[in-house]
Amino acid sequence: AxxxxxxxxxxxxxxxxxxxxxxxxxxxxxxxxxxxxxxxxxxxxxxxxxxxxxxxxxxxxxxxxxxxxxxxxxxxxxxxxxxxxxxxxxxxxxxxxxITDRRRAEEALRDREQSLRLILDGIAGLVAIMSATGEVEVVNRQASDYFGKTAKQMKGWATSDAVHPDDLPAVISAWRHSVETASPYDVDHRLRRSDGVYRWFRARGLPLRNAEDRIVRWYVLLTDIDDRRRAEEALLASERELSVIVNTVPALAWSARPDGSAEFFNQHYLAYVGLPLEQLQGSGWTVAVHPDDLGALTAAWQSMMAAGKPGEVEGRLRRFDGEYRWFLFRANPMLDESGNILKWYGTNADIDDRKRAEEQLRRSEAFLAEGQKLSRIGNFSWLVATDDIKWSEQLYRIFEFELGVPVTFELIGSRVHPEDLPLMHDMIGKAQRGVSDFEYEHRLLMPDRSIKYLHLIGHGTRDREGRQEYIGAVQDVTQRRLSEEALGRARAELAHVARVTSLGVLTASIAHEVNQPLSGIITNASTCLRMLSADPPNVEGARETARRTIRDGNRASDVITRLRTLYSKKDISPESMDLNEATREVTSLSLSELQSNRVILRHELADDLPPVTGDRVQLQQVILNLLRNASDAMSAVDDRARELLIRTERDGGDRVRLSVKDAGVGFTPQAADKLFEAFHTTKSDGMGIGLSISRSIVEAHHGRLWATANDGPGATFLFSIPCRRESLANDETRVNQTDPVTDAA
CATH class of the missing domain: 3.30.450.20 (PAS domain)
Structure with a gap:
């Protein structure tokens, strides 16, 4: 231009x-x-x-x-x-x-050189470019930092100066071999750091050749393997252990590529399905999946891969013998630093037994729920610290609350009978103070004013966090209580019938007991009239005769009172009583009857007998029944005296015992267990309820009634009851509230 x-x-x-x-x-x-x-x-x-x-x-x-x-x-x-x-x-x-092309080429070259420098500095290792004879020409920043030298100082430096003396011979030998054979240089050795510490490195060098195929330069990468070398043995041991675990763990282990195609199955997996690895790889593993589960399983697998997140699914897998078992398929992705999936790892855990157990549990829970419904039993849990209360469905039905309503003590209290609220609050207080177990009964007052009776049992335990928790059950015993009350009335009526029947047999004896004081009254009255008709009247004699008349009247009144008591249906009345006195009253009524049966009655009543707490009428009914049975047992005895011994004595330190011993026919050991069964009798005219009722009465008095065969002829029937003491006195409330005949049932 x-x-x-x-x-x-x-x-x-x-x-x-x-x-x-x-x-x-x-x-x-x-x-x-x-x-x-x-x-x-x-x-x-x-x-x-x-x-x-x-x-x-x-x-x-x-x-x-x-x-x-x-x-x-x-x-x-x-x-x-x-x-x-x-x-x-x-x-x-x-x-x-x-010169555009040239400048671009120069810029590209500079960029490449800069990139090369960045690459060299970015390599996680020491990089050195060395001459054909081994002198340093270029190093990256990591090498300068490690050796503590500048790039200028590194030029021409022989790295052998930093090699550990023990490793130097092997390093020189490997270097000479590479130089002589023009083969890559590869050796592990230790290099001294700027602070004097030696660390293990792997040195790998590649030669650069010119057009004449001569080596003009070496490119060497030194990788720090010190941590690897230190952990190498542990790693090898770990790998061996991992291999053993993978092949011995009680699960089927596998791995798959990012696209989901399977590539590895452990020995357990191969042994279970009975197929070779090659047949299972890719999607071949699906041949062992149950046809009914394959669709859901593959859909879940596709969903996991799409989400790139761990997942699990259940399905059945065919065993080598053709049997299908339930497995839990778990898959976890292995990700790189960028979050890309490198591989999938998974295990199939055999849950067949668990599935069967779950099915059994489901059935058991269904049976339990139905059983609770039929038996009117509900269960609960109560976490004391938070007052968190959980109820079963049946408990909601018992309280007649809507299912799922949050349960609080305030809600429960709205159903509890007002008279039983103090009992509920006392139970809550004891539980909050750490009482391990509790059991009590209370009533519910329902909206329709009907009453339910509940029996509650609670057991204290600790949850996983160590907090106090109670688990228990509540049973609706309304029908049982109503039945018991009806049964109690029936038993009381039966006991009354038994008393009346027993007294009916003693008619002659009773008549004698009444006639004797009446005869005395008549005689004394006649004598009194004669004395008053005399001239002059014998007033002092008449006065004494009148006193005898009053005495005989009182005797007759006492007999009538005792008879009225035995015949009455009055409520049970526990009291402190003298068992000897009660025994004498019964024997006096029975004396004529016993004498008519030619029974010789002997008393051995202990003088130091302490009083007992009980219902006088019921205990006298027991004594009367034992006397009658003993007399009847000797009715056919003609070859020996019909002796009957009634004895009272202490039974240990806190009980008294009464025994009735006869010389009758006795009983066999086989018949001993049946003596006290209801409606079991050896008499042609007996009902078989006397001993059964007697045992119920004695047991209601915290006692025991039993029979033993004598060494000689006959048998002995005995009962033992507690003496009166403070602990028994405190029990009067219970005895007073409940018919002992009913309770014993």
């Missing part, structure tokens, strides 16, 4: 025009500064100034032109001044060369 001294274009050739995209006419309207990149305008003008001043004959400059289309092109201009003539002034001539 030719320009005037101001830089305006005079002429250009086609190459120049094509390079810039302008026509010659368009360029003649411009100066070279118009198309020069602004970064090069001042340097370009300065050079032209020096050229015009004669300081330069020519100059070269590399700069950028802006094409017509706005793009930039790199050029190298060689500029000189062409001398003018008289007719032609001086002008500038520029030879321009398009």
């Amino acid at each position: 030719l320009t005037d001294l101001n830089g305006r274009f005079l002429a250009t050739n086609p190459v120049y025009q094509n390079m810039l995209g302008y026509t010659e006419e368009e360029l003649q309207k411009l100066s070279f500064l118009d198309i020069t990149h602004e970064d090069y305008s001042e340097p370009n003008q300065a050079l032209i100034g020096e050229l015009l001043a004669g300081k330069r004959r020519q100059f070269q400059i590399e700069k950028q032109y802006r094409r017509k289309n706005g793009s930039l092109v790199w050029v190298r201009n060689s500029v000189s001044v062409v001398p003018g003539t008289e007719r032609v002034p001086r002008f500038l001539m520029a030879l321009s060369e398009d």
Whole structure:
């Protein structure tokens, strides 16, 4: 291109025009500064100034032109001044060369060099570029830092100076071998760090060859393997252990590629399905899945892969013998640092026994729920610290609350009978103080004013966090209580019938007991009249006779009172009583009957017998029944005396015992267990309820009734009851509230 001294274009050739995209006419309207990149305008003008001043004959400059289309092109201009003539002034001539490709190549080279430096510095290891003879030429930043030398100091340095003395022979041998054979250099050895500490490195070197196949440079990577070497043995042991675990763990282990295709199955898996590894790889494993489970299982597997998250699904897997068992399929992805899935690992745990147990549990729970419903039993749990109360469905039904309503003590209290609320609050207080177990009965007052009876049992335990918790059961015993009350009334009536029946047999004896004082009254009354009719009247004798009349009247009244008591249906009345006195009253009523049966009655009543607590009528009924049975047992005895011994004595320190011994026919050991059964009798006219009722009465008095065979003929029937003491006195409330005959049942 030719320009005037101001830089305006005079002429250009086609190459120049094509390079810039302008026509010659368009360029003649411009100066070279118009198309020069602004970064090069001042340097370009300065050079032209020096050229015009004669300081330069020519100059070269590399700069950028802006094409017509706005793009930039790199050029190298060689500029000189062409001398003018008289007719032609001086002008500038520029030879321009398009060097865009070269500049781009140079920039790319610089970028590559910079990238190489960044790459070298980014490598997690020590990198060294060495001469063919082993001198350092270039190192990365990690190498400089490790050895504590600058890059300049590293140049020409022989790294053998830092090799551990024990490793140096092997390093030299390996290096010589690589140099002589032009083979890669690969050796593990220790290198001294700047602080004097030696660490293990793996040195790997590759040779660079020239066109003549001669080594001109070595590229060496030193990787710190010190931690690896220290952990190598542990790792090997761990790998061996892992291998054993994978193949011995009671689960089927497997792995799959990111796309879900299976690639590995442990020995347990292969042994279970009885198929080779090659047949299971890919999607071949699905042949062992139960057809009914395959759809859900594969859908779950696809969902896990799509989400890239762990998951699990249950399904049946065919065993080598054709049997299907339930397994829990678990899959976990292994991710790289970017979150990409590298591999899937999974285990199939045999849950067949658990599934069967769950089915049995489900059935058991169903049976339990139905059983609770039928037996009217509900269960509960109560966490004391939070008052969190959980109820079973049946308990909601018992209290007649809507299912699922949050249970609170306030809600429970709204159903408890007002008279039993103190009992409930007392139970809550004891539980809060740490009582281990509790049991009590209370009533519910329902909205329709009906009453339910509940029996509650609670057991204290600790939850996983160590907090006090009670677990228990509540039974609706309303029907039982109503039945017991009805049964109690029936038993009381039966006991009354038994008493009346027994007394009916003693009619002659009773008549004798009544007639004797009545006869005395009549005789004394007649005597009193004669004494008063005498002249003069024997007043003192009449007075004494009247006293005897009153005495006999009182005797008759006592007999009638005792009979009325035995015949009555009055409520049970426990009292402190003398068992000897009660025994004498019964024997006095029975004496005539016993004498008519030729029974010889003997008493051995202890003088120091302490009082007992009980119902006088019921205990006398027991004594009367034992006396009658003993008399009846001797009714057929003619070869020996019909002796009957009634004895009272202490039974240990806190009990008294009464025994009735006869000389009758006795009983066999086989019959001993049946003596006290209801409706069991050996009499042709007996009902078989006397001994059964007697045992119920004695047991209700905290006692025991039993029979033993005598060493000689006959048998002995005995009962033992507690003496009166404070603990028994406190029990009077219970005895007073409940019919002992009913309780014993």
